[in-house]
Amino acid sequence: MTTELQHSRRQFLKITATVGGGMMLGFSWLKPYGEADSSLWEGADIITDFIELNGYLKIAPDATGKGSLITILSPNPEVGQNVKTSMPMIVAEELGVNWKDVVVEQAPLNTAVFKRQVAGGSQSIRQTWATLRNAGATAKHLLVEAAAQQWGVPASECEASGSFVKHGPSDRRASYGSLAAAAAKLTPPAPEAVKLKDPSEFTLIGTSQMNVDMEGILTGKPIFGLDQKVPGMLYSTALRPPAFGQKLKSYDDKAARAVNGVKDVFKFGSDNKIAVVATSTWAAIKGKKALQAVWENEGTLESTASQTEAMRQKLDEPAAQPKRNDGDVKAAFATADKVIERVYEAPYLPHNPMEPGNFFANVTADKVELSGPAQAPERFRGEVAKLLGRDESTVTIGLTRMGGGFGRRLRGDFVLEAAEISSIAKAPVQHVYTREDDMTAGIYRPACMYKFRAAIKGGQLVGYHLTGAGMSLENTVRENFFPAGAIENCLMESHNVPSKVTIGPWRAPVTNFLASAEQSFFDEIAEALGEDPVQFRIELFERAKTNPVGKFEYDAEKSIGVIKLAAEKANWGKAPAGIHQGFSTYFSHNSYVAEVAEVKMEGRKPVVKRVVCAVDCGIVINPVAAISQCEGGVIDGIGHAMYGDFSFENGKPQQENFNKFRLIRMGEQPAVEVHFVKSNNDPTGLGEPTLPPAGGAVANAFYKATGERVYVQPMVKAVKGLG
């Protein structure tokens, strides 16, 4: 499969034409409509010999002098966070090419060349920024060197941009394509010899570029995991225990085997799951429905009520080892003029990517070919190798565009199932989760509760005590985030309530609810002190600046920067009559965000009309996508805070599909306004940071509109008229 990556766009077009449907594994859909200069390859012979200057880029030889066609590999998995466009933009910037000359190709898992091929933690751009720039700049260095040698002039007299190397004094120029073969033969320069651009010289970074997969998306090309098909491929589904805490006792597969198209039925997954392998997706789904299985309980089965009670009890207990303990919290509370104590709770949440779990696997005697939507392919490779008792070097993973992930595809259950089923069925399989499987087979954002206490003395916040309790969650707090550093007496404790329900990272893990609760609580403290919520936050961050307490991770100055920007852009405190504003701010994934939510009463219903969002994420690579990412985070945060509800009865998930699980829909979203702090700092995360503050901003605005504080998510359960 990897050899196919060497094919050119022309060949790719031919291949897709002949296959007529299924996606060629390991292949990416190519350039956006109207962007690539198609005259570069139309009418030309098939380009088979792209010249690789390093693992990140290849240049087609330019024999005609017409120009250069450049392929840039995008190393990280694309989950909707735009890295497939924005990462190659960084390479292209330093390489000095016209973006229209660039074809982007999704790299497969290739740890020999790429580091951290993960879509998670909002770290793709931040952690590869230097590497991507160096990849482009190093290749440019070689191309300039090749031109200088060819012309017999000093490299220092040459410059490179727009896919050409130019020598001003002799008025000569040569395309990258014409220089690539010579450049590839040169010794790569020492890292210190490679010159990177100053941000002021950027011509591509900071300009808005369309999603490179736009054409495939708009015309329905097979670019997602579920769209993969190879000759002889079968489809599989799996029946898993319906409740957490149950295991398979026995099953009858007679009816399943009688379904047209069902080829095989067998136990797998430590004899706890049943696979149905069929010649079509529908047959595999129907076969699964026809299975008769008997399950037995292992110990007590959990329900939401029992889980909530277990967490609630923990909130009143001291933790064995606090996560943070500054000053003397006990004394601060004992001598306080006033103590505020509030408890907040939020349920488990499924991730619900629109593309349900799936993976392609072809396990043969000597190799394991895998391909599909994976947020953490390197880890999955190790897990599959271990499961099948194979050497990791025999396992390959191709990466398809993902129909969302939100953390779900950081867990590899669907990859492991696909691999095991293929190895037993001895056939290539497309393993498919139904929506019900995806929502009930469990990886969830854990349910969590917080108790916040504030000690007030002499009109000041002098003590802060946070206790968190989460289901299967090792740490429910962020001991090095605000307000750590700003409050002299600060205690943060965390309890893990053991559970059989499997959890995993969900977009902005922990902070997706912690920030909502905390920022609601700070609104209450400000009110108790008679202070403006924005001014109160600024004062606390000023304290962290001038009189820092212990260690903490954020830069208070940057926090103040986004707070002021959001307040200014939202006209904080000067909203028109009938518009109720709520404020929230949070630092996560190395980025700073402040949000103002605006709520209007429409009859008895509080409606979120607008959210103004200020973000400091350093340099913005692709503004159009960055704005969209921030807006999506806000809407996702609000949607789940308002509507997301998930519960268990006797270990069994009570919501199985979108008829019972409510996601935010068209018409329920606010307008979102995004403002970036102008910055030349290295870029930080964007996929997650606007989500955590959203719930708190809305809760605080609801309070202004209705006079009622919100302590429960989903808010629809607690806020009158929300409906």
Added chain:
Amino acid sequence: MAKYNITVNGKKHKVEADPDTPLLWVLRDNLGLYGTKYGCGIGECGTCTIHYNGNAMRSCSMTVADVGESAITTIEGLSTDASHPLQQAWREHDVPQCGYCQAGQIMSAAALLANTPNPDDEEIDAAMYSNICRCGTYNYIKAAIKTAAGKM
């Protein structure tokens, strides 16, 4: 298995499938038209939206046997060269994030504009309510529909 003659994107196709097979899976597995997506299988998310005699329908919730003589249009047949005003507007607004729901969004929007050339906000909200976008691109979708509405 039964044999059906169905018309998809103006082309007649002979397909063999069980009568209860949702049209969605016939389009994807039998005809290789992967643009129509599977999202929920119960007509709740809209990712599988197609046109059935010009009306937006959930292809997961109708069977191949239901198709009969009706004309089916999928995202692949919305235009021959990706030039439908909605496709152009989607580019102009750079609408998609993950992109998975967008074919269904466009098909719902196309049916809306065919019947209501200049929809207001409420009409857009009502027509698009059945299409979930998990990434939260709703404002972009709405803006693109308004852009396209002027060009139909």
